[in-house]
Amino acid sequence: MTDRAIIDRVDASLAADAPLPRDNGELVFEEPWQGRALGMGVAVMDRFGIASDEFRTHLIAAIKEHPETPGESAATAYYAAWVDALEDLLRERRLIDPPTAGTPPRA
Amino acid sequence: MSDHDHDHDHDHGGAHHPRPESEAELRTRALEALLVEKGLISTDAVDAVVEMYENDVGPQNGAKVVARAWVDPDYRHRLLEDGTSAIAELGFGGAEGSKMTVVENTPGVHNVIVCTLCSCYPWPVLGLPPTWYKSAAYRARVVAEPRAVLAEFGLEIGSDVDLRVWDSSAEVRYLVLPERPPGTDGMTEEELAGLVPRDAMIGTAVALQPEAAR
Numbered sequence: 600m601t602d603r604a605i606i607d608r609v610d611a612s613l614a615a616d617a618p619l620p621r622d623n624g625e626l627v628f629e630e631p632w633q634g635r636a637l638g639m640g641v642a643v644m645d646r647f648g649i650a651s652d653e654f655r656t657h658l659i660a661a662i663k664e665h666p667e668t669p670g671e672s673a674a675t676a677y678y679a680a681w682v683d684a685l686e687d688l689l690r691e692r693r694l695i696d697p698p699t700a701g702t703p704p705r706a
Numbered sequence: 707m708s709d710h711d712h713d714h715d716h717d718h719g720g721a722h723h724p725r726p727e728s729e730a731e732l733r734t735r736a737l738e739a740l741l742v743e744k745g746l747i748s749t750d751a752v753d754a755v756v757e758m759y760e761n762d763v764g765p766q767n768g769a770k771v772v773a774r775a776w777v778d779p780d781y782r783h784r785l786l787e788d789g790t791s792a793i794a795e796l797g798f799g800g801a802e803g804s805k806m807t808v809v810e811n812t813p814g815v816h817n818v819i820v821c822t823l824c825s826c827y828p829w830p831v832l833g834l835p836p837t838w839y840k841s842a843a844y845r846a847r848v849v850a851e852p853r854a855v856l857a858e859f860g861l862e863i864g865s866d867v868d869l870r871v872w873d874s875s876a877e878v879r880y881l882v883l884p885e886r887p888p889g890t891d892g893m894t895e896e897e898l899a900g901l902v903p904r905d906a907m908i909g910t911a912v913a914l915q916p917e918a919a920r
Contacts, residue, residue, distance in 0.1 A: 606758055607797055626759055632731040638755035639738055642747045679730040682737060694746060
Protein backbone atom coordinates (compact mmCIF):
# COMPACT_ATOMS: atom_id res chain seq x y z
CA MET A 600 0.00 0.00 0.00
CA THR A 601 1.29 3.42 -0.90
CA ASP A 602 2.77 5.27 1.98
CA ARG A 603 1.83 8.84 2.61
CA ALA A 604 5.47 9.78 2.62
CA ILE A 605 5.75 9.25 -1.10
CA ILE A 606 2.82 11.57 -1.70
CA ASP A 607 4.53 14.26 0.30
CA ARG A 608 7.78 13.68 -1.52
CA VAL A 609 6.10 13.98 -4.91
CA ASP A 610 4.29 17.10 -3.80
CA ALA A 611 7.47 18.69 -2.49
CA SER A 612 9.55 17.65 -5.47
CA LEU A 613 7.15 19.29 -7.92
CA ALA A 614 6.42 22.37 -5.83
CA ALA A 615 9.03 24.64 -7.38
CA ASP A 616 8.88 23.89 -11.10
CA ALA A 617 5.68 22.06 -11.84
CA PRO A 618 3.39 22.33 -8.82
CA LEU A 619 0.21 20.33 -8.64
CA PRO A 620 -2.72 22.58 -9.58
CA ARG A 621 -4.23 24.04 -6.47
CA ASP A 622 -6.80 26.60 -5.56
CA ASN A 623 -5.98 28.19 -2.25
CA GLY A 624 -4.08 25.10 -1.31
CA GLU A 625 -6.70 22.63 -2.34
CA LEU A 626 -5.78 20.28 -5.10
CA VAL A 627 -7.88 20.94 -8.15
CA PHE A 628 -9.36 17.97 -9.95
CA GLU A 629 -11.84 19.23 -12.49
CA GLU A 630 -12.69 15.77 -13.67
CA PRO A 631 -12.14 12.35 -12.16
CA TRP A 632 -9.58 11.33 -14.78
CA GLN A 633 -7.21 13.96 -13.44
CA GLY A 634 -7.21 12.31 -10.05
CA ARG A 635 -6.70 8.92 -11.70
CA ALA A 636 -3.73 10.28 -13.65
CA LEU A 637 -2.13 11.61 -10.50
CA GLY A 638 -2.87 8.42 -8.59
CA MET A 639 -1.36 6.31 -11.36
CA GLY A 640 1.83 8.35 -11.42
CA VAL A 641 2.31 8.14 -7.69
CA ALA A 642 1.46 4.44 -7.65
CA VAL A 643 4.03 3.76 -10.38
CA MET A 644 6.74 5.73 -8.59
CA ASP A 645 5.96 3.91 -5.39
CA ARG A 646 5.83 0.47 -6.97
CA PHE A 647 9.10 0.79 -8.87
CA GLY A 648 10.98 3.00 -6.44
CA ILE A 649 11.25 5.80 -8.98
CA ALA A 650 12.41 9.09 -7.50
CA SER A 651 9.95 11.92 -7.95
CA ASP A 652 12.77 14.03 -9.37
CA GLU A 653 13.05 11.63 -12.27
CA PHE A 654 9.36 11.99 -12.99
CA ARG A 655 9.61 15.74 -12.58
CA THR A 656 12.10 15.94 -15.45
CA HIS A 657 9.63 14.26 -17.76
CA LEU A 658 6.78 16.41 -16.48
CA ILE A 659 8.61 19.67 -17.05
CA ALA A 660 9.47 18.56 -20.58
CA ALA A 661 5.87 17.57 -21.27
CA ILE A 662 4.54 20.88 -19.98
CA LYS A 663 7.02 22.70 -22.17
CA GLU A 664 5.96 20.69 -25.18
CA HIS A 665 2.25 21.23 -24.57
CA PRO A 666 1.86 24.47 -22.63
CA GLU A 667 -1.51 25.57 -21.47
CA THR A 668 -3.36 27.05 -24.41
CA PRO A 669 -5.67 30.07 -24.17
CA GLY A 670 -9.02 29.02 -22.86
CA GLU A 671 -7.76 25.70 -21.61
CA SER A 672 -7.99 25.16 -17.91
CA ALA A 673 -4.73 24.89 -16.02
CA ALA A 674 -5.68 21.56 -14.47
CA THR A 675 -6.60 20.01 -17.81
CA ALA A 676 -3.34 21.11 -19.41
CA TYR A 677 -1.33 19.99 -16.41
CA TYR A 678 -2.78 16.52 -16.11
CA ALA A 679 -2.65 15.97 -19.87
CA ALA A 680 1.06 16.73 -19.61
CA TRP A 681 1.21 14.48 -16.57
CA VAL A 682 -0.06 11.54 -18.63
CA ASP A 683 2.46 12.37 -21.39
CA ALA A 684 5.23 12.43 -18.79
CA LEU A 685 4.15 9.18 -17.23
CA GLU A 686 4.11 7.47 -20.61
CA ASP A 687 7.58 8.84 -21.37
CA LEU A 688 8.88 7.61 -18.06
CA LEU A 689 7.39 4.16 -18.48
CA ARG A 690 8.73 3.91 -21.99
CA GLU A 691 12.19 5.05 -20.95
CA ARG A 692 12.15 2.47 -18.20
CA ARG A 693 10.99 -0.11 -20.74
CA LEU A 694 8.05 -0.94 -18.56
CA ILE A 695 5.59 -0.45 -21.37
CA ASP A 696 5.45 0.12 -25.06
CA PRO A 697 2.33 2.23 -25.07
CA PRO A 698 0.25 2.95 -28.13
CA THR A 699 1.20 6.02 -30.08
CA ALA A 700 0.26 9.08 -28.11
CA GLY A 701 -2.83 10.77 -29.41
CA THR A 702 -4.43 7.65 -30.81
CA PRO A 703 -5.67 5.86 -27.75
CA PRO A 704 -7.61 2.69 -28.13
CA ARG A 705 -11.29 3.28 -27.67
CA ALA A 706 -12.28 2.23 -24.23
CA MET B 707 -14.84 13.91 5.42
CA SER B 708 -16.21 13.80 1.98
CA ASP B 709 -16.96 17.39 1.26
CA HIS B 710 -14.94 17.46 -1.88
CA ASP B 711 -16.98 17.41 -5.00
CA HIS B 712 -15.53 14.72 -7.15
CA ASP B 713 -18.62 13.09 -8.35
CA HIS B 714 -19.69 15.52 -10.99
CA ASP B 715 -20.99 13.46 -13.78
CA HIS B 716 -18.58 13.88 -16.64
CA ASP B 717 -20.18 17.01 -17.96
CA HIS B 718 -18.39 17.45 -21.20
CA GLY B 719 -20.69 20.09 -22.52
CA GLY B 720 -18.24 22.96 -22.10
CA ALA B 721 -16.49 24.31 -25.17
CA HIS B 722 -13.46 25.75 -23.40
CA HIS B 723 -11.05 22.91 -24.14
CA PRO B 724 -9.08 23.35 -27.35
CA ARG B 725 -7.77 19.82 -26.95
CA PRO B 726 -10.47 17.31 -27.87
CA GLU B 727 -12.34 17.05 -24.66
CA SER B 728 -12.11 13.39 -24.02
CA GLU B 729 -8.63 12.71 -25.38
CA ALA B 730 -6.73 13.05 -22.15
CA GLU B 731 -9.39 11.14 -20.31
CA LEU B 732 -9.27 8.31 -22.81
CA ARG B 733 -5.50 8.18 -22.72
CA THR B 734 -5.55 8.12 -18.94
CA ARG B 735 -8.01 5.26 -18.91
CA ALA B 736 -6.09 3.39 -21.60
CA LEU B 737 -2.82 3.77 -19.72
CA GLU B 738 -4.33 2.58 -16.47
CA ALA B 739 -5.88 -0.41 -18.22
CA LEU B 740 -2.52 -1.24 -19.77
CA LEU B 741 -0.63 -0.97 -16.49
CA VAL B 742 -3.18 -3.11 -14.71
CA GLU B 743 -3.22 -5.66 -17.51
CA LYS B 744 0.56 -5.96 -17.38
CA GLY B 745 0.37 -6.34 -13.62
CA LEU B 746 2.53 -3.27 -13.07
CA ILE B 747 0.08 -1.59 -10.73
CA SER B 748 -3.36 -2.43 -9.43
CA THR B 749 -6.50 -0.37 -9.62
CA ASP B 750 -6.60 -0.57 -5.85
CA ALA B 751 -3.20 1.11 -5.62
CA VAL B 752 -4.44 4.01 -7.74
CA ASP B 753 -7.63 4.21 -5.69
CA ALA B 754 -5.60 4.33 -2.51
CA VAL B 755 -3.49 7.24 -3.71
CA VAL B 756 -6.48 9.18 -4.99
CA GLU B 757 -8.24 8.65 -1.71
CA MET B 758 -5.27 9.89 0.26
CA TYR B 759 -5.05 13.01 -1.84
CA GLU B 760 -8.75 13.63 -1.51
CA ASN B 761 -9.15 12.92 2.12
CA ASP B 762 -6.34 12.70 4.49
CA VAL B 763 -2.94 13.52 3.17
CA GLY B 764 -3.03 16.46 5.52
CA PRO B 765 -4.52 15.77 8.93
CA GLN B 766 -2.13 12.85 9.37
CA ASN B 767 0.79 15.15 8.78
CA GLY B 768 -0.45 17.63 11.33
CA ALA B 769 -1.08 14.84 13.83
CA LYS B 770 2.53 13.69 13.45
CA VAL B 771 3.74 17.21 14.10
CA VAL B 772 1.61 17.44 17.24
CA ALA B 773 2.69 14.02 18.51
CA ARG B 774 6.35 14.89 18.02
CA ALA B 775 5.84 18.12 19.95
CA TRP B 776 4.23 16.19 22.78
CA VAL B 777 7.12 13.77 23.19
CA ASP B 778 10.04 16.04 22.34
CA PRO B 779 10.23 19.31 24.31
CA ASP B 780 13.03 20.64 22.11
CA TYR B 781 10.94 20.03 19.02
CA ARG B 782 7.94 21.68 20.68
CA HIS B 783 10.09 24.72 21.39
CA ARG B 784 11.29 24.91 17.80
CA LEU B 785 7.76 24.41 16.53
CA LEU B 786 6.43 27.34 18.51
CA GLU B 787 9.41 29.50 17.58
CA ASP B 788 9.37 28.79 13.86
CA GLY B 789 6.52 26.60 12.73
CA THR B 790 7.55 26.53 9.07
CA SER B 791 11.04 25.16 9.76
CA ALA B 792 9.97 22.71 12.44
CA ILE B 793 7.20 21.31 10.24
CA ALA B 794 9.69 21.03 7.37
CA GLU B 795 11.91 18.94 9.66
CA LEU B 796 9.26 16.23 9.39
CA GLY B 797 9.20 16.61 5.63
CA PHE B 798 6.00 18.61 5.32
CA GLY B 799 5.59 21.97 3.69
CA GLY B 800 5.22 23.55 0.34
CA ALA B 801 2.44 25.90 1.31
CA GLU B 802 2.89 28.35 -1.51
CA GLY B 803 5.56 30.20 0.39
CA SER B 804 3.34 30.98 3.30
CA LYS B 805 4.52 31.01 6.86
CA MET B 806 3.23 28.47 9.33
CA THR B 807 2.67 29.67 12.85
CA VAL B 808 1.82 27.20 15.59
CA VAL B 809 -0.23 28.38 18.56
CA GLU B 810 -0.27 26.31 21.72
CA ASN B 811 -3.25 25.44 23.86
CA THR B 812 -2.64 25.40 27.59
CA PRO B 813 -4.97 25.07 30.57
CA GLY B 814 -5.43 28.85 30.44
CA VAL B 815 -5.43 29.45 26.69
CA HIS B 816 -7.49 27.98 23.88
CA ASN B 817 -6.76 28.85 20.26
CA VAL B 818 -8.96 28.53 17.23
CA ILE B 819 -8.19 29.37 13.62
CA VAL B 820 -10.29 30.89 10.88
CA CYS B 821 -9.83 32.71 7.62
CA THR B 822 -12.25 35.60 7.68
CA LEU B 823 -11.52 36.66 4.11
CA CYS B 824 -11.67 33.36 2.27
CA SER B 825 -10.47 29.93 3.25
CA CYS B 826 -6.72 30.11 3.85
CA TYR B 827 -5.81 26.93 5.62
CA PRO B 828 -2.62 25.09 6.63
CA TRP B 829 -3.22 22.44 3.99
CA PRO B 830 0.27 20.84 3.98
CA VAL B 831 -0.42 19.66 7.51
CA LEU B 832 -4.19 19.46 7.55
CA GLY B 833 -5.20 18.52 4.02
CA LEU B 834 -8.42 19.83 2.59
CA PRO B 835 -10.44 22.22 4.72
CA PRO B 836 -13.82 21.01 5.89
CA THR B 837 -16.84 22.64 4.29
CA TRP B 838 -17.83 24.47 7.44
CA TYR B 839 -14.40 26.13 7.62
CA LYS B 840 -15.19 27.83 4.35
CA SER B 841 -18.73 28.79 5.29
CA ALA B 842 -19.60 32.45 5.72
CA ALA B 843 -21.27 31.62 9.02
CA TYR B 844 -18.16 30.12 10.61
CA ARG B 845 -15.90 32.83 9.29
CA ALA B 846 -18.03 35.62 10.70
CA ARG B 847 -19.32 34.04 13.87
CA VAL B 848 -16.17 32.48 15.25
CA VAL B 849 -14.75 35.99 15.50
CA ALA B 850 -17.87 37.61 16.92
CA GLU B 851 -18.93 34.85 19.31
CA PRO B 852 -16.24 32.18 19.49
CA ARG B 853 -17.51 30.56 22.68
CA ALA B 854 -20.96 30.04 21.22
CA VAL B 855 -19.53 28.63 18.01
CA LEU B 856 -17.24 26.23 19.86
CA ALA B 857 -20.14 25.14 22.05
CA GLU B 858 -21.96 24.18 18.86
CA PHE B 859 -18.99 21.97 18.06
CA GLY B 860 -19.50 20.41 21.49
CA LEU B 861 -16.57 22.21 23.03
CA GLU B 862 -17.25 24.22 26.16
CA ILE B 863 -14.53 26.75 26.91
CA GLY B 864 -14.68 28.13 30.42
CA SER B 865 -14.92 31.85 30.95
CA ASP B 866 -11.61 31.74 32.81
CA VAL B 867 -9.84 30.50 29.68
CA ASP B 868 -8.35 33.04 27.32
CA LEU B 869 -9.92 32.26 23.94
CA ARG B 870 -7.82 33.46 21.03
CA VAL B 871 -9.02 33.54 17.43
CA TRP B 872 -6.33 33.61 14.74
CA ASP B 873 -7.17 34.97 11.31
CA SER B 874 -5.22 33.15 8.61
CA SER B 875 -4.06 34.79 5.43
CA ALA B 876 -2.07 33.91 2.36
CA GLU B 877 1.06 34.96 4.24
CA VAL B 878 0.49 33.34 7.61
CA ARG B 879 -1.37 30.14 8.33
CA TYR B 880 -1.98 28.87 11.80
CA LEU B 881 -1.98 25.44 13.33
CA VAL B 882 -3.22 24.75 16.84
CA LEU B 883 -1.05 22.59 19.08
CA PRO B 884 -3.65 20.93 21.31
CA GLU B 885 -2.94 19.90 24.89
CA ARG B 886 -1.73 16.38 25.39
CA PRO B 887 -4.49 14.38 27.02
CA PRO B 888 -3.86 12.92 30.47
CA GLY B 889 -3.17 9.21 30.83
CA THR B 890 -1.00 9.02 27.72
CA ASP B 891 2.42 8.76 29.32
CA GLY B 892 3.21 5.28 28.07
CA MET B 893 2.05 5.84 24.51
CA THR B 894 4.31 5.89 21.50
CA GLU B 895 4.53 8.86 19.17
CA GLU B 896 2.55 6.95 16.57
CA GLU B 897 -0.16 6.09 19.04
CA LEU B 898 -0.31 9.68 20.18
CA ALA B 899 -0.78 10.88 16.60
CA GLY B 900 -3.92 8.77 16.53
CA LEU B 901 -5.36 10.96 19.28
CA VAL B 902 -5.17 14.12 17.19
CA PRO B 903 -8.20 14.71 14.98
CA ARG B 904 -8.14 17.40 12.37
CA ASP B 905 -10.49 19.66 14.32
CA ALA B 906 -8.17 19.66 17.32
CA MET B 907 -5.59 21.37 15.13
CA ILE B 908 -8.16 23.93 13.98
CA GLY B 909 -9.23 24.47 17.56
CA THR B 910 -12.84 23.39 17.27
CA ALA B 911 -12.09 20.22 19.21
CA VAL B 912 -9.51 18.90 21.65
CA ALA B 913 -7.31 15.82 21.45
CA LEU B 914 -9.03 12.51 22.08
CA GLN B 915 -8.79 10.56 25.31
CA PRO B 916 -6.91 7.30 24.77
CA GLU B 917 -9.98 5.17 25.28
CA ALA B 918 -12.00 7.28 22.82
CA ALA B 919 -9.47 6.72 20.07
CA ARG B 920 -9.93 2.98 20.03
